[in-house]
Amino acid sequence: MLTIEKYAAIDIGSNAIRLLVANVIEQENSPTLFRKNELIRVPIRLGEDVFTKGAISEKNTQRMLDAMQAFRLLMNAHQVKYYRACATSAMREAINGDAVVKMVKEKTSIEIEIIDGKEEAAIIAATDLHSIIQKSRVYLYVDVGGGSTECTLYDQGKVKTSRSFKIGTVRILNHLVTESAWKRMLRWITDETSSYSKITVIGSGGNINKIMKMSGRKSSKSLSYIHLLNFHEKLNNLSYDDRVIKLGLNPDRADVIIPALQIYLRTMKWSGAEQIIVPSIGLSDGIIKSLYKSK
Template structure:
């Protein structure tokens, strides 16, 4: 048996993450991927970029310090290979390339800015195949701070994928107009037309938190009815109550309502009753991409 260490760095619009995996290789057996550690830091790049068009000096300094810390943590874990991806906020920042160059000079961490299409393809390389049944159809929704990726699966394969600039941080800052919601609704209805046995697969920190709050076991889906009820419940609480009474982190307590809205809108428009929450996302996909690219 050989145990290898791989790491993924996900630089999103609402937070950044370092995920470390044990990759267990044994002759004659399927390679196993086991989550070893996860570090999440609430550096909200989206509030800089979506409002002012660039990453602030303060958040640039925080990013540099975070990457220095991640580099040390990867060294302690004995990580042999890593991949760092930046998504919506860094894509749109006027000084994104400059910030990434500065981070590399200061920490040695090389960051790749990926587009929505690559983001969706990386996510598709996760354990989604263990969730998806070939005789059913699925809409995979990955909600981020700056954008949301929508992918339609039929017969176990990707039919179509599209990224929309409807993210939790944009919604928090009232930066998504009704026209874009309508565009999303039309795209969804056009691309799932005629598909029977449709359900939603959700990913992202907010839907994972909602699933945990529901008390359901891992693998048990959320119902549209429960999610809609939870949406109204969350709306009835103040930000302070969501932090103190529900125990949500401050950087989760303000965006979770907006993430819930994205899921219930999609479910309502398409008449979907079930939302599966397998707790996988971009970081998991990066680990798989790293491993299978070299093998």
């Protein structure tokens, strides 16, 4: 007996809003399969409003409403059975975040949950990493977003501890990450990883996925610290225009990719990791998995 249902995840981040539609396939006496059907990304960059002015602007509120109306129509067309919409750093810090959530529900009937950093890290931890994580090794899972970075330590194949930091690509671009914020992350990583002789970083987020794709290596393969360091230097030596024209980066990716690299490089250096694995999963995947488990 084969059962196929469509699930959807809406990830309202600080840099972009995403809709992931996935087929959830159940078979008798076999593991449930999760297969991506469609992924739509809209680079609204809510964080640029919130982190500099404290609120989402009227312009971006309308753009968000337009995106949500489109997502509702797409979910209807796909005949999605279950969905979950989660808003992260920008929405939880916006003084008009609750008002925007109410407006979206009235206009589109989509209910948005504004989740805290702990819940965000828990959802990300729900992603299926069993094919990557080995019980004999220790991993630091680093998910870099526009407004925050979630770090989760895995030991013996299980989550040992996790923490969210207000360090993200959009914040860095707008010079809103203080030295004390970096020091808090440094202290947490060194305190949690210093007792281990070897750490491997697992990286997630749109930027590290793009870097992996540009490297020509397959997903779930690893990149070395030296590779990231050299790539960071290469990007720094190119202007924004050259990153768009010569490297073919999207305009909304060409600026945030450099601060993303800074975060990954620092977490690798502080944990002593020489390699970063990129499995091409993120919050949207975690939303689908956690939604399925709840049903």
